[in-house]
Amino acid sequence: MVAAIAALSVAAGSASAAPRSCGTVKAKLPSGATQGYAVKVAKGAVSCAKADALIAQFYLTPGVASAGPNNTNIDELKTGWRCVIGDAPPSPIKCTKGADTVKATPKP
Numbered sequence: 001m002v003a004a005i006a007a008l009s010v011a012a013g014s015a016s017a018a019p020r021s022c023g024t025v026k027a028k029l030p031s032g033a034t035q036g037y038a039v040k041v042a043k044g045a046v047s048c049a050k051a052d053a054l055i056a057q058f059y060l061t062p063g064v065a066s067a068g069p070n071n072t073n074i075d076e077l078k079t080g081w082r083c084v085i086g087d088a089p090p091s092p093i094k095c096t097k098g099a100d101t102v103k104a105t106p107k108p
């Protein structure tokens with residue numbers, strides 16, 4: 001009985017960790033303009049609401065920017081997310097925090 005309950009809870013946890021699309025958000029750029037992004041939780045149990053909020057506020061979130069390889073920027077956000085983005089918007093964004101990965105693709 002205990003093994004069955006443990007197996008059921010593991011299966012339920014796995015379902016929330018499946019990759020899923022979270023829709024499209026408008027990210028606010030430092031210039032005041034906005035850029036549409038399709039948001040996806042690629043890995044982990046982060047909610048779509050949190051993933052959407054992360055991308056919508058990405059360019060205005062306080063953090064420490066650092067240069068990365070191959071014309072990318074790596075931002076360590078004060079919220080604990082580590083994001084990799086191309087050298088200028090609109091570029092794809094990939095953010096990780098612990099076991100969670102959020103990806104965002106620019107939309108016209």
